[in-house]
Amino acid sequence: MKFELIAFDIDGTLTRSKSPLEDNPLIDTDMSDWLNKLMVKYKVAIISGASYKQFQSQILAHLTKDREKLKNLYLLPTNGTALCVYGNGTWQCPPVNALTDSEKKEIYAAFDKMFAEVGFTIPDNVYGEIIEDRGSQITFSAFGQNAPIEIKEAWDKDHSRREQMVLVLKKYLPDFAAHIGGATSIDVTRRGIDKAYGLRELLKHLNLPREKLLYVGDELYTDGNDAPALKVAGECRAVKGPEETKKVIMELLV
Numbered sequence: 001m002k003f004e005l006i007a008f009d010i011d012g013t014l015t016r017s018k019s020p021l022e023d024n025p026l027i028d029t030d031m032s033d034w035l036n037k038l039m040v041k042y043k044v045a046i047i048s049g050a051s052y053k054q055f056q057s058q059i060l061a062h063l064t065k066d067r068e069k070l071k072n073l074y075l076l077p078t079n080g081t082a083l084c085v086y087g088n089g090t091w092q093c094p095p096v097n098a099l100t101d102s103e104k105k106e107i108y109a110a111f112d113k114m115f116a117e118v119g120f121t122i123p124d125n126v127y128g129e130i131i132e133d134r135g136s137q138i139t140f141s142a143f144g145q146n147a148p149i150e151i152k153e154a155w156d157k158d159h160s161r162r163e164q165m166v167l168v169l170k171k172y173l174p175d176f177a178a179h180i181g182g183a184t185s186i187d188v189t190r191r192g193i194d195k196a197y198g199l200r201e202l203l204k205h206l207n208l209p210r211e212k213l214l215y216v217g218d219e220l221y222t223d224g225n226d227a228p229a230l231k232v233a234g235e236c237r238a239v240k241g242p243e244e245t246k247k248v249i250m251e252l253l254v
């Protein structure tokens with residue numbers, strides 16, 4: 001078998017992208033069937049900037065409860081700052097490598113300076129926090145996480161706004177990493193804490209060479225939040241949504 005470990009992004013890869021009607025869209029029944037089948041033949045990993053709580057509601061609740069299969073599933077919430085493994089009938093997530101208060105302060109201050117520099121003003125109508133503290137990651141969303149998808153999609157279709165924002169952020173935050181994610185988001189973490197970090201930790205944990213890892217994601221372009229996987233995975237497959245992801249899974253099961 002060419003690959004032993006298949007890793008997936010969530011938003012836009014296993015699920016549709018977030019929208020107002022579906023804040024955190026669930027995997028559909030087809031997708032859960034395919035993942036359940038995949039876990040019989042391969043080790044399966046899911047890595048995302050999302051929290052473990054989101055993993056539970058979007059993914060875990062809709063997968064098999066078969067303990068033997070779940071032993072082949074690895075969850076890496078907040079980009080792998082926790083590695084959740086299944087054992088003794090329960091999920092164990094070793095402690096998250098959270099940002100300190102002073103690191104958070106530094107990041108918030110950099111956002112303020114960046115907003116002034118690029119001329120971003122917080123919109124009158126927002127849908128949730130513009131800057132969200134996720135423990136090991138600070139996430140910016142131009143209109144808040146729960147903004148209607150039409151508003152989100154119209155804002156930065158070609159990523160040019162956020163590319164400019166990321167450039168400015170990097171100047172003020174040399175010790176941190178900033179990546180474009182979703183339709184309006186930028187994720188900031190400690191440098192070295194991105195999907196590459198999480199995937200490397202997982203390969204170490206499983207004692208697998210990188211050639212055995214196939215990564216599937218929808219944002220593998222430069223500065224996209226899947227791009228770090230290119231440095232670690234033996235091979236990466238870019239998809240445009242869950243339907244294309246299912247096709248990749250089908251190919252793997254042939």
Ligand SMILES: [Mg+2]
Nearest residue numbers: 009011012218
């Ligand atoms: Mg994605």
